[in-house]
Amino acid sequence: MDWRAINYDWNHLKAFWVTAQEGSLSAAARALGVAQPTLGRQVAALEKQLGVVLFERHGRGLELTPTGQQLLAPLKHMSDAAAELSLLAAGQSGEVKGRVCISVTDSIAEFMLPPVIQQLREHHPGIVVEILATNDLSDLRRREADIALRAVEPEQGDLIARKLRSFKAYLYATEDYLATVTTGRSLRELNKAAFVGFAENKILIDEFAAQGLTINEDNFSAISESHSVHWQLVKAGLGIGIMIEDIGDADSSVIRACDDFKPYQGGLWLVAHRELRTSRRVKAVFDFLLAHFGENE
Numbered sequence: 001m002d003w004r005a006i007n008y009d010w011n012h013l014k015a016f017w018v019t020a021q022e023g024s025l026s027a028a029a030r031a032l033g034v035a036q037p038t039l040g041r042q043v044a045a046l047e048k049q050l051g052v053v054l055f056e057r058h059g060r061g062l063e064l065t066p067t068g069q070q071l072l073a074p075l076k077h078m079s080d081a082a083a084e085l086s087l088l089a090a091g092q093s094g095e096v097k098g099r100v101c102i103s104v105t106d107s108i109a110e111f112m113l114p115p116v117i118q119q120l121r122e123h124h125p126g127i128v129v130e131i132l133a134t135n136d137l138s139d140l141r142r143r144e145a146d147i148a149l150r151a152v153e154p155e156q157g158d159l160i161a162r163k164l165r166s167f168k169a170y171l172y173a174t175e176d177y178l179a180t181v182t183t184g185r186s187l188r189e190l191n192k193a194a195f196v197g198f199a200e201n202k203i204l205i206d207e208f209a210a211q212g213l214t215i216n217e218d219n220f221s222a223i224s225e226s227h228s229v230h231w232q233l234v235k236a237g238l239g240i241g242i243m244i245e246d247i248g249d250a251d252s253s254v255i256r257a258c259d260d261f262k263p264y265q266g267g268l269w270l271v272a273h274r275e276l277r278t279s280r281r282v283k284a285v286f287d288f289l290l291a292h293f294g295e296n297e
Helices: 010-022 025-032 036-050 066-091 106-111 113-123 175-181 202-210 227-235 280-296
Strands: 055-058 061-064 098-104 127-133 147-150 159-173 195-197 220-223 241-244 264-273
Touching: 010 025, 010 036, 010 066, 025 036, 061 066, 098 106, 098 280, 106 113, 106 127, 106 227, 113 127, 113 280, 127 280, 147 280, 159 175, 159 280, 195 227, 227 241, 264 280
Parallel strands: 098 127, 098 147, 195 220
Antiparallel strands: 055 061, 147 264, 159 241, 159 264
């Protein structure tokens, strides 16, 4: 291979790849943790080095040119190879110190994880824990996180998954709010109540209908994609919301909204990439979380 023929900067390729994936310079800059002007200069430098135009600028947005589109396929191979190399390198780390990123839902990150991380730090003070609080499924194969706590079982064969526990989720509201909408404890009596919803409420509406409660979108007083925000809205008295019993039953500011709601049942899974389990620091965090959250299974 003639290495002298490669007349571009690898970092500039990464800047182009992430910008194409994110759809804008501002989003790509956030994803990479760099300033937007810096990223813009890297993309412009790559265009100059290659002698092509990669993006057409339309207002605040970017659109790939045909040449830019053609570069995506080989760049995906390079990105996948870089992710694999990163996994292999991280897996060789022998020290129980350094940063470990945990991807976890925002409600668990806020209400359940902090005391666990405090105990983890007592056992492994050299480990720095980064919490990625998100309700999206982080891609562990691409090192978006080292470990994930998920409410769904992963399907990828190169991931190690352990079911920690089963959980149930019930309906909750403040006692003062419930007094304004019902005098009983039956789910069917809540058809005029206000509910705190999520970005997509069809699953909730269908589940309620299956249990004899008919509501529609007009019943939702507030909506949030964040389950933590959802819970704070419930506690503020805006309506009825859903939460896993570990969190809901422990909160004295709310009560279960009815006695006959059949709870939503799910599971909590601990997940890591197979290669990263050879890293002593990742294994230490993985095993600690397994011991803590799995003890009630």
